[in-house]
Amino acid sequence: MTDVRVGRTDLFVPRIGLGTAALGNFQQAISDADAVAVVDRAIARAVRYLDTAPLYGHGLAESRVGQAVAKVSRDGLIISTKVGRLLREDAPRDETQYYDGVPFYRDVPAVGPVWDFSYDGIRRSVEESLKRTGLDRFDVLLLHDPDQHLEAAASTGYAALRDLRAEGLVQAIGAGMNNSAPLAELVRSCDLDVVLLAGRYTLLDQSSLSDLLPACERRGVSVVIGGVFNSGVLVDPAPGASFDYIPAGDAVVAKAAAIRDVCRPYDVPLAAAALRFPLAHPRVCTVLVGPRTVDEFEMDLALFDADIPAELWADLxxxxxxxxxxxxxE
Incomplete structure (x- = not known):
């Protein structure tokens, strides 16, 4: 598939990219070597869009991306990171980063995220991310999870990104969230190029069709889709499968299983349909996969290349x- 323009910028991205939360020890610790090997393989296989964030492993994902990128030419790579959280040793415990008392990120550095959508805080975040990655620039910067900080994100946070773009220090700016309604508010109030939406435009959940995607169509904003497998239930909808990073409810598992049953006569894996589905929307530029091993990455690429007949979508x-x-x- 050909590359797609991001908003009205001169930046073009491939249709599939690498998300790096799992490479930051999300729900399972992995070694630096194993994480770097995934990024190495992505670059070797021309998956040139790499998305990361300070939150992912409290700096681990950014540093691991940097280790991989340092070995190759920066030309042709598109790298995005996120702003709005600074990593600090005295950070208070953030309960949103725990489930049932267990942290989402395991065996991470002894720092924690502190919210900061101030003008200076955004610029400081970029400087610290550049230091962790060893890069001289990012291509995309995203306000990260500003659900409870929309006023600051839309004012001082956006102003910092707008100025960084005007100064030529970044090509595209936007926001990344798990919820579509607040993202839509930012699209309407700010001059964004791109948004990253996780989990709300999938085979299982197309709730963003009612707010975010129409707003992006009106404003010419591109959409990167994360969480295409809804945390795993769209890979294997068995009891106990994960949805939105926690155990899925019975109704969610049942719907995912029903979708799988429609795919079976066509010999199409449920995950293949889930990976391909979002790309049909005219505002979606890229889908992200989030493997933690090279083998998982290769399986994702095989799913992406699967032949899916138009009749399958009609049956759904x-x-x-x-x-x-x-x-x-179709």
Whole structure:
């Protein structure tokens, strides 16, 4: 598939990119060598868009991306990171980063995230991320999870990104969140190029069709889709499967299983349909995969290349598992 323009910028991204939360020890610790090997393989396989963030492993993911990128030419790589959280040794415990008392990120450096969407805080975040990665620039900067900080994100946070873009220090700016409604507010109030939406435009959940995606169409904003497998339930919808990073409810598992059953007669893995589906929307430029091993990455690429007949999408509509008006890869 050909590269796609990001918003109205001169930046073009491939249709598949590498998300690096898992490379920051999300829910499972891995070694530096294993994490760097995944990034190495992505670059070797021309998956040139790498998305990271200070939150991912409290700096681990950024430093591991930097180790891999240092070995190759920076030309042709598109690297995004996020702003709005500074990593500090005296950070108070953030309960949103725990489930049932267990942290989402395991065996991480002894620092924690502190919210800061101030003008100076955003610029400081970029400087610290450049130091962790060893890079001289980022291509995309995203306000990270500003759900409870929308006023600051839309004012001082956005102003810092706007100025960095005007100074030519970054090509595209935007925001990344798990919720579509606040992202839509930022799209309407700020001059953004791109948003990263996780989990809300998938085979299982197209809730962003009612707010974010129409706003992006009106404003010419591109959309990167993360969480295409909804944390795992769209890979294997078995009891106990994960949805939104925690155990899925029965109704979610049942719907995912029903989608899988429609895919089976076509010999199409559920995960392959999940990976391809978002790309049919005209505002979606890229989908991200988040493997923690080289083998998982290769499996993701094989899923991306799977042949999916148009009849499969039609069957999903007939079964009431897709909205009649949702775009599909026909």
């Amino acid at each position: 509509r007939r079964a009431g598992l897709l909205d009649p008006d949702v775009p599909t890869p």
